[in-house]
Amino acid sequence: MPRQRTMSTTKHQWVYHDARWARLREKALKRVGWRCESCGVDVRGKYKARVDHMLAVSEFPRLAFELDNLRVLCCDCDANRHSEKGGKVRVKIGLDGLPIGGWKS
Numbered sequence: 001m002p003r004q005r006t007m008s009t010t011k012h013q014w015v016y017h018d019a020r021w022a023r024l025r026e027k028a029l030k031r032v033g034w035r036c037e038s039c040g041v042d043v044r045g046k047y048k049a050r051v052d053h054m055l056a057v058s059e060f061p062r063l064a065f066e067l068d069n070l071r072v073l074c075c076d077c078d079a080n081r082h083s084e085k086g087g088k089v090r091v092k093i094g095l096d097g098l099p100i101g102g103w104k105s
């Protein structure tokens with residue numbers, strides 16, 4: 001009898017299979033001029049850019065396709081970001097599931 005696969009580690013992966021994601025990702029890249037928002041390096045080219053959700057999709061699924069919730073990073077900065085968890089964005093979320101008072105603190 002096959003065991004059921006647990007979804008715990010790939011809970012938010014559905015986003016990247018959604019037709020909207022590819023377009024939104026490109027929009028985010030264009031908006032920042034195809035540069036890493038952290039170090040400014042050019043991320044043009046395959047596998048160079050990481051488009052990241054500032055507020056995790058697992059916690060805020062409603063913001064999965066929100067352009068303002070995306071951040072463009074190069075591979076290096078993305079790796080750094082995940083190793084240190086201190087850089088988390090703090091945004092107050094209202095009852096409607098959207099940030100209160102905009103994105104910048």
Ligand SMILES: [Zn+2]
Nearest residue numbers: 036039074077
């Ligand atoms: Zn970078």
